[in-house]
Amino acid sequence: MLIIFKAEHTEDEVEKVRERVLAAGCEAHIVRGLYRVTINVLGDDSKLDPEEFKSYNGVVDVIAVMNPYQLVSRDFHKDDTEIRVKDVVFGPGHFVIMAGPCAVESEEQTLRIARAVRKAGANVLRGGAYKPRSSPYNFQGMGDEGLKILKRASVETGMPIITEALDSRSLEQVYKYADIIQIGTRNMQNFSLLKEVGKLDKPVLLKRGMSATIDEWLMAAEYVMAGGNTKILLCERGIRSFDSRHTRNVVDLSAVPVVKALSHLPVVIDPSHGTGRRDSVSPMSLASVAVGASAVLIDVHDDAQRALCDGAQAITPVDFEQIVSGIRKVASALDKKIEAPR
Amino acid sequence: MLIIFKAEHTEDEVEKVRERVLAAGCEAHIVRGLYRVTINVLGDDSKLDPEEFKSYNGVVDVIAVMNPYQLVSRDFHKDDTEIRVKDVVFGPGHFVIMAGPCAVESEEQTLRIARAVRKAGANVLRGGAYKPRSSPYNFQGMGDEGLKILKRASVETGMPIITEALDSRSLEQVYKYADIIQIGTRNMQNFSLLKEVGKLDKPVLLKRGMSATIDEWLMAAEYVMAGGNTKILLCERGIRSFDSRHTRNVVDLSAVPVVKALSHLPVVIDPSHGTGRRDSVSPMSLASVAVGASAVLIDVHDDAQRALCDGAQAITPVDFEQIVSGIRKVASALDKKIEAPR
Amino acid sequence: MLIIFKAEHTEDEVEKVRERVLAAGCEAHIVRGLYRVTINVLGDDSKLDPEEFKSYNGVVDVIAVMNPYQLVSRDFHKDDTEIRVKDVVFGPGHFVIMAGPCAVESEEQTLRIARAVRKAGANVLRGGAYKPRSSPYNFQGMGDEGLKILKRASVETGMPIITEALDSRSLEQVYKYADIIQIGTRNMQNFSLLKEVGKLDKPVLLKRGMSATIDEWLMAAEYVMAGGNTKILLCERGIRSFDSRHTRNVVDLSAVPVVKALSHLPVVIDPSHGTGRRDSVSPMSLASVAVGASAVLIDVHDDAQRALCDGAQAITPVDFEQIVSGIRKVASALDKKIEAPR
């Protein structure tokens, strides 16, 4: 940590800061420059909050030298983390295709789509039983009944399930049925929920908040990992930008190499919710492989015009087959393995 | 709702959309322009989701003519809503000053600050017992014990309390002690929590999400109101922008006249968390009065350098007195009444 | 400047950086922490580009301790700059009202509006002769003829003129007629133009780029000042945000105290272009006074429905009178002087 003092400060103000640093068990290295006095804080400053020092008189700025996360940081865990879910591997040299309906709407619909995506080459079945909707008047999901339907589809097709938990109550149910627990973008900083999934032994897919910085996203993962759960998939699903006329979000593919430099965790892309546009799903899926992501999460619906949720971005099983074929070409060109469905 | 078709579409595609509109009990008025065919949807289209139509073949865009909210909308409730909490009035012609420590740290600290802000002219006591913190390693609040301390400070000073609930469990406790329940920026789209406070009979202060559009913010309020709770204070607390070097956020004061045009609910400003800078609290508080807000929410700490939370933005009781004096001058120039503490 | 090395670096890499720092005439103070080695650069590092060091092997980050500007910085010029244009004073204790049509459309229109705003209490006449328009098919301004009309309106009403220059050619003309030269938001980083106005002896109003950080804005002013022109008005005119449904921009009033802490230059607000909404001009103007700005810039049109440019935000002379009256009340409550028109 670097603590920077105003041009006009008193020795007393510097001394107060120095004492606080020492009291925390760190060293305070005072450096006097031409225009600015600074204190370099040495030692393990992970328990010191930079914000605290901004409140000291005489201090103009405080800069963290280290990133605020440890468990998720590559600084303390050099090798890429590999996460296995049944036969499916998230990690270096592999690429995973997760697909299914945005929302579970009926047993028939779910089974039909599950069979279709499996046939086309999906490895994991996605589907929402509990849906966070921005309007209270929209379809909120089938709930527990939806989870049971997903389970049946999983048993039949052999694909593990990923589905979202919204709160304590739904988490309890989701834990029973799901193979991967999804935490949605609006809950990325729902710290109560993060603490709860941190205590579980199933993989968690943590979506990036719509306007979360990379550090905030990794701190959210740190919450989960601090609870003991180390199986975390980081999922980029589109961030807010100043342009909302033609797209819902900007899918931040440039975050992939950045996050991979900072953390050892696998990164997943959701091109469906990320773009909100059916015609963008294919190019963004191919780009996800090329940029180094570990997986994609794709909405598929065989009757998008009757979908109860996010039909605008859902692609048909036929288009999905094309996308899988494109993904395989790019993956193969870059020596990545895609687990064939059994 | 206006449904716009691609230049290249078929009559069949138009017909399918028309049928869906009719099936929802609306009229479909087809208009054929030089370059585009459109359908104007007539009647009560509030149950139709514009996203649904984007999934129809041939459709290029769907535009909502009406705003998606009804209960919170001025279209359906012309007069400003006035919310009374004991002697304090949030509404036209009034201005309310809420102040106190960011976090309750001890009984002594809380009582001392409560007395100081009351003496200076605060009307409502703010203070956090449950704290949402972006790092799992930071102070998470005193919990239930903190609520009891706030209650004692409230009884002694006569000020009603505003404090934050984070989840179902803390909400149960907060409901027992607080006069106003705060929902934080990170929970603005925690729909489970919104549904719960919607069933309660105490006022809710709903902070705007860090990157929430005005429509999303009002839809979150609609969630609360749809549950039956009509006492909602909308609180702007700073939004994300591309500049984070000198400020934490941009406080969107220009949202105040916009929200007041769209909704009948009172708008509150949080200049402390909004700016994250002690020297910005005073000018932004005065500007809040001038722009037409109904209240401010200010962090005050008598030993900011030892504050366990957000010290950088906390002002001293002495500075707070100056701010209250400035607020009173501007309020008086604009004929707004400030309830004197009894 | 603080140069931070990766956990894994070599002594050789540190040495190379040290040599480069010494070669620039600065000292390199090496600090070895628990997890990170850093170099504090001491001395006048204003000629060193932090970006340069990011290209050195072994370096993970470089942090500027000083701001990149000097001439515009309060660090090197403590007192507020006061800028006088005829009788009008931009600076502490004063508040200036600049008003007029967005675009000069005819002599009659301009004179009529000029008389009206002067009567209502404006101090400076604004009006565009050269207009930057985002569509090539929209009205591009009357050009030199417009400047002559403005001059006649200025002579008759006694108000100095502010008008925009777009490029070298229009600058030459604008310089002949205007009292204040406006550089628009799209030209904030048109460095050729900044260098040219830097050589002139008339005040420059420099609008903030739509997505310019505060540092970039001040660096643009530094460009002007480095040329020798010290009379700069900084104008906030609305920044890009993620919400564009109800407003064109977010007017960043919270930038005012921040800029005033960093720089000695006066800050002006443009609530008309900033919000793009007629009903927001009044509340944002009052808030501009309260937050500590030195002036506002307001679009007025007596037939907004026939305005050739930005009619949506133009207010009528009658509404303008109301706004001036409100501004005077707030200014008077806060002891600011408004020059009465002679």
Added chain:
Amino acid sequence: MLIIFKAEHTEDEVEKVRERVLAAGCEAHIVRGLYRVTINVLGDDSKLDPEEFKSYNGVVDVIAVMNPYQLVSRDFHKDDTEIRVKDVVFGPGHFVIMAGPCAVESEEQTLRIARAVRKAGANVLRGGAYKPRSSPYNFQGMGDEGLKILKRASVETGMPIITEALDSRSLEQVYKYADIIQIGTRNMQNFSLLKEVGKLDKPVLLKRGMSATIDEWLMAAEYVMAGGNTKILLCERGIRSFDSRHTRNVVDLSAVPVVKALSHLPVVIDPSHGTGRRDSVSPMSLASVAVGASAVLIDVHDDAQRALCDGAQAITPVDFEQIVSGIRKVASALDKKIEAPR
């Protein structure tokens, strides 16, 4: 165009709008809904400015049904535009690699890098002679001398040149030497400059403004095309977001399919300036091919630590070879042709 009236409006207000629409030679189709009256404007409304109608009394919103551009729009030009520069083809089925130093620093440096990138497989030589720098104290480019050096490198290596023009004066020189004229991100809305390049007969690479919406970007291209120059390459080079700690910008790859749906022009990606990070150039280059871009623009420097400009993002010739090899693998997997250097 759809003009929406307030719930409370008068017949007179509707009539005034109707008259204005008719006066512009369009039809006004009035539709009376349950809550809102709207006017659908029929006919060629391209000369009507939606902003104008927002200024009419009684109007609450105006929505453009058509995009504001015509010449660059796919609506009026179905087939992809192909742009040839000597042997190099920008267009469907091709992929172009442009590379070279950020700034021309000396003849020796430029020739050395030009030879290296040509050998590695680049098709076009990039290099800046005039540099737009955010600080007046940084290296501003070698100017005309730099252009001559580029020319010599082009003659020797056979690669055409792309280089930036900043203003009228530099444009005159750039036009003499360059094969492709680059307009930088800060000049995307420098309308004077756009008009000038619109009159020239050489291809223009138009970088997207840092916070330009896709519509604004296409409107800037429309400016160029309205002047008669139809050879436009659209270049995405990173947009502003709320996170600036780990990256300079977000490279908006998701804009590629969107722009390709709206326009017939080729899209180019600049992963170097876009990310500002050396380790992101390779993954983002591969992703550019996969997402459907027509070219990349890459900074290469053989002594990045001594580069006078943007060294942090420059890669070495050795790394560049690796990137070209990766690009070729992905391009080949997706059946795209890369012109081999002769």
